[in-house]
Amino acid sequence: MSDGTSYWPRFVDDFLGRLESDPGALSEGSRGLPAYRFDDASERALLATRCRPVSFRLGTGASLFTDCLIPAMVSARSEIILVTCFWAPSESLTALHDALTALAAHRRSLIRGALSRGDAAIRPLTVRICLSSRSLLQKLLHPQSRGGYMYPPSAWEKQLGLPDPASLEAGGIQLQVKSLFFLPFSVMHPKFVIIDRQRAFVPSCNVSWEPWLEACVEITGEAVRSLLVFYSRTWGDPPGSWQQVEPAPEGAATATEGVSLDARHAGLVVIQSPAHHRTALRCREPVPTLVLPSSHHANPRFRPFPWQKPAAPPSTPQNIALLQLFSRAQQSIYIQTPNMTCRAVIAAVLDALARGVHVSIVTNRSMMLAEQLLTAGTTTSWCMWSLVRRFRRLRATADARSAGDGGGGGDLEAGRPSIGRLQISYFRAKSRGGRELRETPQSLIRTPSRGEEPVHSHLKLTLVDDTYAVLGSANMDRASWFTSQELSLLFHDRDLCTEIRSGIDSVLDGRVDLVFDSDDDVRAM
Structure with a gap:
């Protein structure tokens, strides 16, 4: 395969054709949250789009929020949309509180100045915060309707750690906070920020305290509209609204020039991390992009008995595209995921290895073990051990067949390739002072000189054939494939993949x- 240019149209046509004709995909789309009519070409066009990637960043959640997301938010002139899954007291939340407070004070002074001079009124700034999980009790008591729960202003300070309503109102900030959750496990797992309907950021981090390695990609262009539609149909009022959402025109922000705030001059804290990395992406042309939603499911489709065949993953755009990508990989697959417990993914990896595709997996040995057992009935480390065992059987069978054919390795004339190389790595924090760091309250894992060191990897990344990159909220675990709502972006661009991989490797x-x-096969799981 060269740069995959001819492959992409076929890939997209097959992907959209599956959505249009597969009864499972049509059913998932019509009753999902958000809902899509995949038999309508205009609806499918929301998924097959283009964007211009602006930057790719790595760091911890707190460093990404304070270095990237919050500066973008305080630069907003008309609208901020913040969608996250988990919401917890943390330095990320404190930084968000301080940023909104500073922005409100800045706008309040501008409003007073405009009034005193008799100038045109400063237009309000709309802020929408959408979340899913705050605590176990909150989830157990959460309304089970698509209308969700709207937090009253009286709850903003004490329950959510946000500024007081009076200060926001005085600064012309119109805040709305809403949550969605469905028992037993259906969290709304996407994370994204949209600024003035022109710029979008898709991070892997939540508003939470965990010191994990995270990633964030910034985009502009047509795909922003697709994210706006996803947001509107999930969180809009009324729920399930089919309203057409359009990005603001490129020059629309000039009417509110000076209303935004420069984070560098506002005294806002920036949390450092030794894992920080930023790449400015200079794509000459808009990049072909698939927006991949995956609706939540209340039924986890468990098959608890060993004689039961595992349930197939729901036919969502995310699941269809990823399995299609794995099945068509020709050279390499790179997966970095917090957890890996989805049987369909492991089966797809084994199929790729059997075709001679090299597979590299970076995950965690023991991250969120209770959640893994609850939502998947297994753990990542067990699944990786099982993957290695099945890989060895696969290779032994191939070696025996090759020996019977009198060859050494793959039989090219018979069309049987060599078995691909398998590499599995576990993420760990860099040692400090001769000891390994573990997940603890943030005060114990940061020093002023070095900043915040990640103790687990929470970013979700798939690279295929060094040409296709998937970033977003979805893990390769059972929860992301069966129960959680997810949102990912699939980019088709070799240069972008090279930049992302370079940053990851560093x-x-x-x-x-x-x-x-598998090249030495002497290491133990």
Whole structure:
């Protein structure tokens, strides 16, 4: 395969054709949250789009919020949309509180100045915060309707850690906070920020305290509209609204010039991390992009008995596209995921290895074990051990067949390729003072000189054939494939993949332990 230019149209046509004709996909689309009519070409066009990637960043959640997301928010002139899954007291939340407070004070002074001079009134700034999970009790008591729960202003300070309503109102900030959750496990897992309907940021981090390695991609262009539609149909009022959402025109912000705030001059805290990395992406042309939503499901489709065949993943755009991508990989697959417990993914990886595709997996040995057992009935480390065992059987069968054919390795004349190389690594924090860091309250894992060191990897990244990159909220675990609402972006651009992989490799240096490599097969799981 060259740069995959001819492959992309076929890939998109097959993907959209599956959405249009597959009864499972049509059913998922019509009753999902958000809902899509995949038999309508205009609806499918919301998924197959283009964008211009602006930057790719790595760091911890707190460093990404304070260095990237919050500066973008305080630069907003008309609208901020913040969608996250988890919401917890943290330095990210404190930084968000301080930023909104500073922005309100800045706008309040501008409003007073405009009034005193008799100038045109400063237009309000709309802020929408959407979340899913705050605590176990909150989820157990959460309304089970698509209307969700709207937090009253009286709850903003004490329950959510946000500024007081009076200060926001005085600054012309119109805030709305809403949550959605569906029992037993259906969290709204996407994370994204949209500024003035022109710029979008898709991070892997939540508003939470965990010191994990995270990623964030910034985009502009047509795909922003697709994210706006996803937002509107999930969180809009009324729920399920089919309203057409359009980005603001490029020059529309000039009417509110001076209303935004420069974070560098506002005294806002920036939290450092030794894992910080930023790449400015200079794509000459808009990049072909698939927006991949995956609706939540209340039924986890468990098959608890060993004689039961595992349930197939729901036919959502995300699941269809990823499985299609794995099945068509020709050279390499790179997966970095917090957890990996989805059987369909592991089966797809084994199929790719059997075709001679090299597969590299970076995950965590023991992250969120209770959640893994609850939502998947297994753990990542067990699944990786099982993957290695099945890979060895696969290779032994191939070696025996090759020996019977009198060959050494793959039989090219018979069309049987060599078995691909499998590498599995576990993320770890860099040691400090001769000891390994563990997940603890943030005050114990940061020093003023070095900043915040990540102790787990929480970013979600798939690279295929060094040409296709998937970033977003979805893990390769059962929860992301069966129960949670997710949102990912699939980019088709070799240069973008090269930049992303270069950044990943630089940050992972000294932060991964290679636990299996089929080229030597001497390491233990």
